[in-house]
Amino acid sequence: MSAKTSPTQPRRLSEITDWHRETDIAIIGFGGAGGCAALEAADAGAEVVIFELASASGGSTALSSAEIYMGGNGGTRVQRACGFEDSTEDMFSYMMMAAGPQADEAKIRNYCDNSKAHFEWLLELGVPFKDSFHETRAIMCLTDDGLLYTGNEKAYPFSEQAKPAPRGHNLYVEGDNGGPMFMKIVTENVEKRSNIRVEYETRALTLIADEHNQIHGVVIRKDRQEINVRARKGVILCAGGFVMNQEMVARYAPKLSFGTEPIGNPGDTGSGILMGMGVGAAAINMHEGFISVPYYPPESITRGILVNDKGQRLINEDVYHARLGNAILSDNSERHFFIVTVDQYGDYESMNFMGAQVVGTGETAAELEEELQLPRGTLESTLELYNRYAADGQDPLFHKAEQWLEPLEGPLVALDVTPGRGAFWPYFTLGGLDTLPTGEVVTADQQLIPGLYAAGRTACGVVRRAEGYSSGMSVGDATYSGRLAGKAAANRDN
Amino acid sequence: MSAKTSPTQPRRLSEITDWHRETDIAIIGFGGAGGCAALEAADAGAEVVIFELASASGGSTALSSAEIYMGGNGGTRVQRACGFEDSTEDMFSYMMMAAGPQADEAKIRNYCDNSKAHFEWLLELGVPFKDSFHETRAIMCLTDDGLLYTGNEKAYPFSEQAKPAPRGHNLYVEGDNGGPMFMKIVTENVEKRSNIRVEYETRALTLIADEHNQIHGVVIRKDRQEINVRARKGVILCAGGFVMNQEMVARYAPKLSFGTEPIGNPGDTGSGILMGMGVGAAAINMHEGFISVPYYPPESITRGILVNDKGQRLINEDVYHARLGNAILSDNSERHFFIVTVDQYGDYESMNFMGAQVVGTGETAAELEEELQLPRGTLESTLELYNRYAADGQDPLFHKAEQWLEPLEGPLVALDVTPGRGAFWPYFTLGGLDTLPTGEVVTADQQLIPGLYAAGRTACGVVRRAEGYSSGMSVGDATYSGRLAGKAAANRDN
Numbered sequence: 007m008s009a010k011t012s013p014t015q016p017r018r019l020s021e022i023t024d025w026h027r028e029t030d031i032a033i034i035g036f037g038g039a040g041g042c043a044a045l046e047a048a049d050a051g052a053e054v055v056i057f058e059l060a061s062a063s064g065g066s067t068a069l070s071s072a073e074i075y076m077g078g079n080g081g082t083r084v085q086r087a088c089g090f091e092d093s094t095e096d097m098f099s100y101m102m103m104a105a106g107p108q109a110d111e112a113k114i115r116n117y118c119d120n121s122k123a124h125f126e127w128l129l130e131l132g133v134p135f136k137d138s139f140h141e142t143r144a145i146m147c148l149t150d151d152g153l154l155y156t157g158n159e160k161a162y163p164f165s166e167q168a169k170p171a172p173r174g175h176n177l178y179v180e181g182d183n184g185g186p187m188f189m190k191i192v193t194e195n196v197e198k199r200s201n202i203r204v205e206y207e208t209r210a211l212t213l214i215a216d217e218h219n220q221i222h223g224v225v226i227r228k229d230r231q232e233i234n235v236r237a238r239k240g241v242i243l244c245a246g247g248f249v250m251n252q253e254m255v256a257r258y259a260p261k262l263s264f265g266t267e268p269i270g271n272p273g274d275t276g277s278g279i280l281m282g283m284g285v286g287a288a289a290i291n292m293h294e295g296f297i298s299v300p301y302y303p304p305e306s307i308t309r310g311i312l313v314n315d316k317g318q319r320l321i322n323e324d325v326y327h328a329r330l331g332n333a334i335l336s337d338n339s340e341r342h343f344f345i346v347t348v349d350q351y352g353d354y355e356s357m358n359f360m361g362a363q364v365v366g367t368g369e370t371a372a373e374l375e376e377e378l379q380l381p382r383g384t385l386e387s388t389l390e391l392y393n394r395y396a397a398d399g400q401d402p403l404f405h406k407a408e409q410w411l412e413p414l415e416g417p418l419v420a421l422d423v424t425p426g427r428g429a430f431w432p433y434f435t436l437g438g439l440d441t442l443p444t445g446e447v448v449t450a451d452q453q454l455i456p457g458l459y460a461a462g463r464t465a466c467g468v469v470r471r472a473e474g475y476s477s478g479m480s481v482g483d484a485t486y487s488g489r490l491a492g493k494a495a496a497n498r499d500n
Numbered sequence: 501m502s503a504k505t506s507p508t509q510p511r512r513l514s515e516i517t518d519w520h521r522e523t524d525i526a527i528i529g530f531g532g533a534g535g536c537a538a539l540e541a542a543d544a545g546a547e548v549v550i551f552e553l554a555s556a557s558g559g560s561t562a563l564s565s566a567e568i569y570m571g572g573n574g575g576t577r578v579q580r581a582c583g584f585e586d587s588t589e590d591m592f593s594y595m596m597m598a599a600g601p602q603a604d605e606a607k608i609r610n611y612c613d614n615s616k617a618h619f620e621w622l623l624e625l626g627v628p629f630k631d632s633f634h635e636t637r638a639i640m641c642l643t644d645d646g647l648l649y650t651g652n653e654k655a656y657p658f659s660e661q662a663k664p665a666p667r668g669h670n671l672y673v674e675g676d677n678g679g680p681m682f683m684k685i686v687t688e689n690v691e692k693r694s695n696i697r698v699e700y701e702t703r704a705l706t707l708i709a710d711e712h713n714q715i716h717g718v719v720i721r722k723d724r725q726e727i728n729v730r731a732r733k734g735v736i737l738c739a740g741g742f743v744m745n746q747e748m749v750a751r752y753a754p755k756l757s758f759g760t761e762p763i764g765n766p767g768d769t770g771s772g773i774l775m776g777m778g779v780g781a782a783a784i785n786m787h788e789g790f791i792s793v794p795y796y797p798p799e800s801i802t803r804g805i806l807v808n809d810k811g812q813r814l815i816n817e818d819v820y821h822a823r824l825g826n827a828i829l830s831d832n833s834e835r836h837f838f839i840v841t842v843d844q845y846g847d848y849e850s851m852n853f854m855g856a857q858v859v860g861t862g863e864t865a866a867e868l869e870e871e872l873q874l875p876r877g878t879l880e881s882t883l884e885l886y887n888r889y890a891a892d893g894q895d896p897l898f899h900k901a902e903q904w905l906e907p908l909e910g911p912l913v914a915l916d917v918t919p920g921r922g923a924f925w926p927y928f929t930l931g932g933l934d935t936l937p938t939g940e941v942v943t944a945d946q947q948l949i950p951g952l953y954a955a956g957r958t959a960c961g962v963v964r965r966a967e968g969y970s971s972g973m974s975v976g977d978a979t980y981s982g983r984l985a986g987k988a989a990a991n992r993d994n
Contacts, residue, residue, distance in 0.1 A: 012943070012945055012947050013945065014780045014943035014944055014945050014947055015712065015713065015780065015943075015947065018711040018712075020711065021711075106754070107750075107754030107755065107757055108754050217512040217514060217515075217711055218509065218512075219509065253946075254944065256601075257782075257784055257934070257944075258784060260600070260601030260602050261601065263601055276944075279944075280943075280944050280945055283777075283780060283782065283943065283944050284780045284943070285780070286508045286509065286777060286778045286779070286780065288751075288777065289944075290751055290752060290786075291787075292784075292786070292787075293785075293786075293787040293788075294787075316813075316897040316898070318812050319810075320832075321832060333832065336830045336831075336832075337830075338814075338815060338827065338830075381889070381896035381897055383885050383888070384885065384897065387881045387884075387885060390881075391877050391878065391881060394877070395875070402875035403810040403875055403878065404810070440751070449506070449508035449509075449774075449777065449778070450508055450748065450751075450770075450773075450774050450777050450783075451506055451507065451508050451774055452747075453506050453508055453509065
């Protein structure tokens with residue numbers, strides 16, 4: 007027991023002499039995914055133990071605003087009350103576009119088909135949503151409104167192919183963060199089930215597998231003791247992502263190295279993903295992450311233009327901040343700026359999260375161009391073209407929606423959004439273990455690993471790239487995928 | 501034996517009742533990596549068997565031109581004869597930039613430090629290189645010249661940070677393809693060694709591992725029999741990449757789905773990578789691939805400009821074709837064009853590999869813009885700015901080198917380079933098993949998997965992304981990493 011146990015080296019069943027604990031299902035991690043997995047597994051009649059590293063439930067869900075992306079099927083109660091009829095097909099089309107070439111169609115189909123029912127399940131848990139719509143463009147809803155647009159739904163090209171509907175459901179809670187309240191509700195529900203036990207301050211070390219990599223349990227460490235836990239039906243890994251593991255981020259998701267602010271909890275060390283890999287599970291989409299530049303509020307910044315050091319625009323500026331951030335990172339330039347008018351700059355200093363500094367001002371485009379040391383004529387010709395079209399309410403180049411179009415007249419202000427130098431860049435990982443929609447973990451050639459399940463950020467979920475992420479997809483996926491994994495494990499016939 | 505053996509499910513040592521064969525080292529695959537691994541292992545005194553799926557040696561190396569990227573240490577014989585002194589530090593700086601955030605510094609350092617010695621090792625094998633320099637810009641050297649620039653060495657920003665030197669070494673051979681001759685030489689050398697045996701038409705099914713995932717051999721199929729091969733020192737996976745496995749490409753490298761022409765041999769099904777994953781090895785950089793648009797020859801196309809459907813340029817057009825191709829794929833546009841003058845178009849039809857069609861012509865930029873249905877003023881303002889600077893021999897936006905700069909005057913021609921619609925796009929994978937510079941395979945938390953080695957495309961080598969690839973890095977890495985793995989396995993103390 008003195009040598010460090012590696013999560014990628016499973017303990018073999020043949021080496022286990024004593025089972026110190028037995029249960030039907032062992033769940034690793036008590037965030038949104040683990041909590042919801044436990045509830046469904048318990049309600050299907052299974053005996054469940056949750057092992058949580060921290061001294062309380064919460065995980066990354068409790069650190070988030072706990073917005074939940076839901077809709078379809080004619081609309082949730084909140085959507086309908088706010089006047090939005092949302093169809094499952096529109097939601098499906100939107101999410102498929104959002105996932106792009108990485109889409110897992112079966113998983114997205116399942117998510118959309120059951121999204122309204124998931125909303126109702128959350129209501130039954132006691133999660134409160136107010137039937138009110140938040141009009142203003144926001145990164146997080148700072149009011150108690152229950153519904154808002156949280157992604158690219160109204161932006162080109164998404165709006166052309168899927169009828170927009172707001173699907174970000176925001177908890178009815180005082181203050182700005184729904185996460186703690188959401189996890190309090192989940193935890194209270196867990197505590198009501200006599201067939202769920204929670205063990206805090208326990209670290210999962212490695213899986214217990216037989217020689218064919220079938221899973222029989224997990225080794226945990228508690229009070230400096232290694233404890234062999236037999237899980238008769240299976241182990242569900244809900245241990246979060248790997249954003250706090252710098253080596254793994256560097257090796258798997260180097261584009262996130264531009265980020266300045268990892269979003270996650272200290273347990274997001276990738277241990278669940280590593281345990282899966284140790285028994286031959288495939289980790290997929292590991293290079294992808296959410297990385298963004300939160301350029302609104304104030305929403306007036308959206309009326310400005312984003313340009314690179316060639317004075318070129320990159321994207322319609324009315325997209326979600328992660329899509330815009332990704333466009334900056336994909337652009338092979340050394341500097342990037344948001345060019346806004348003094349009016350658009352408006353409340354920037356008091357309201358903005360972005361942290362970008364003013365690096366230039368000018369009465370005219372030519373003056374600003376010179377101050378920013380851009381090649382002569384670059385910003386000038388971009389603005390000339392932009393203004394000519396904007397005066398007619400058009401943006402034939404990038405298709406920013408008409409409501410955000412107005413000619414940019416001096417005096418002009420340039421904000422520095424250069425990665426690593428200007429703005430603040432939050433990031434988190436989006437890769438994880440490959441799972442079937444049920445939460446069953448598979449190998450790279452799609453063989454099941456019997457007894458192993460994953461959910462939340464430990465799995466690769468419906469959310470697969472910054473270009474298509476909408477706020478609410480993380481907690482939406484964590485809670486829903488947790489439920490499915492809990493059900494599947496409880497119903498396993500072994 | 502009726503159930504299909506999955507490569508991700510190792511055969512356990514405890515299940516092996518008979519060893520049908522025994523050797524020190526089993527090598528899976530007889531391409532450039534496998535052949536060189538065998539030579540070094542044999543020369544270090546080990547008994548070696550190579551198992552090759554096909555009925556002859558060759559692999560993807562034989563399908564390539566077998567250019568080899570080498571230099572440093574004052575220059576190879578060919579570099580020096582052609583008047584280029586190449587320093588190891590310049591080569592290292594270049595390769596580090598080429599690999600970008602994915603760089604494995606230890607591996608690149610090792611490659612550069614030993615590159616000139618690798619050249620000499622190849623000479624000893626009998627690989628011939630002519631001491632002549634090929635001046636013309638080329639995708640592959642269609643002459644018998646021994647040396648050419650094969651990447652981004654002379655293009656911005658590489659040229660600013662590392663003194664350019666040509667490092668693509670081209671075999672002295674009649675006809676256009678050095679690959680078959682290269683593999684013939686390697687094979688003849690293999691056949692000379694009495695301690696190497698080659699078994700053709702054998703398929704490696706899965707690794708033989710003990711319960712701690714230590715590797716003891718490999719199960720192969722030959723003449724419909726499953727044969728257990730004990731490898732006392734280790735197994736070296738040189739089984740190629742996964743470009744021919746459509747499911748794996750879709751799941752791991754979706755950006756390659758834009759490619760039209762997979763570059764590889766039928767054995768590139770990812771089986772070596774899958775076998776590694778089955779024993780807990782990490783597969784890294786799996787999302788990355790080489791994907792390119794071969795827009796030269798004629799080199800005169802380099803004098804044109806690449807624009808998107810906003811009329812914007814994307815990159816200095818004097819970069820290597822994979823870097824330019826990657827810029828197109830990373831740009832969020834629906835159409836892309838090469839705009840050239842009639843003079844630059846020149847010999848395009850007879851010389852070009854790209855397959856792009858002429859989709860517009862115009863006496864002026866405005867005429868061409870209209871014909872391409874670009875928003876009015878877009879291409880016009882881009883060309884106006886480009887020409888103004890080009891007349892002074894400058895490109896302050898993208899820094900194309902002066903030799904390629906000239907104002908583009910009508911009549912103008914537009915070639916369609918839209919992915920999936922216009923040009924031809926070759927591609928191959930660049931991800932694989934994570935290895936130490938020695939070729940030893942490791943898990944995601946950098947634990948050794950004793951007895952397992954990988955080289956060539958089965959490993960993740962020095963070449964990590966299209967943006968920085970130079971021709972010759974594949975065969976360079978395959979042959980050099982094969983040698984290291986062969987040596988390491990032969991010297992293993994077990």
